[in-house]
Amino acid sequence: MSWTDERIDQLKGMWERGLTASQIADELGGVSRNAVIGKAHRLGLQSRPSPVKANETPKKATAPAPRKPAPAADVEAPRAAAPAVSAPAPVRAPVAAPAAPAAPAPAAAAATDAPPPPPQPRIISVGPGGFLRQGPGDQQAPIPPAPPRRLVPAKPSAEIADKTTLLDLTERICKWPMGHPGEPDFHFCGEQVNPGFPYCVEHCGRAYQAQLPRGTRRPPPPLPFGGPRVR
């Protein structure tokens, strides 16, 4: 994969919106987290609270450890004295949680004289599967619909809550689909994977069948996706 203009735009947008490099990486696909970070820096995007940056580098204090095997006789550089004054607390960008389905206040809608909704700084619309709906450039926030007369808890959470959505998938999350894509409660298994496989142990058993000799009567084939679709 190469960095096309479009992909660069997507990178910029997501980076500025506060998505982590990992999220950006598998959102874009075909690139690693490192690639995203590297590109972001090359683009001049920077800042964002880094766990390993509370200290400034005056000159070249911290020895970055030689990439090549140390040439034997090597004196461990003494750790530079930490500066007395610590930087101000790193402040997380005040953006809404990127992927999490909005958690509705349980009894929020009860109050009839509820105060007006606090204006959200940014609006991220979420599709049926839980994915972020965002255009390539993504600079423009989606036009918010006309304000409802009465506030109602966000819909998706009830069905989708605690379900593993597309955005929850990682290298070690079972990706076995549950239900059918497009349906409101479509999600993924979400179990810990069988190491080295994209599925958990149980679903590996479904996904990988032993190769039987030719002509052998095949056992009832477990169908993926929860069986044939009935309409």
Next chain:
DNA sequence: CCCTGATTCGC
């Protein structure tokens, strides 16, 4: 262990 971003440096 998992995660995060930063940095280096061979390609």
Next chain:
DNA sequence: GCGAATCAGG
């Protein structure tokens, strides 16, 4: 320019 390897903090 790219990104794997590595570092370092949470």
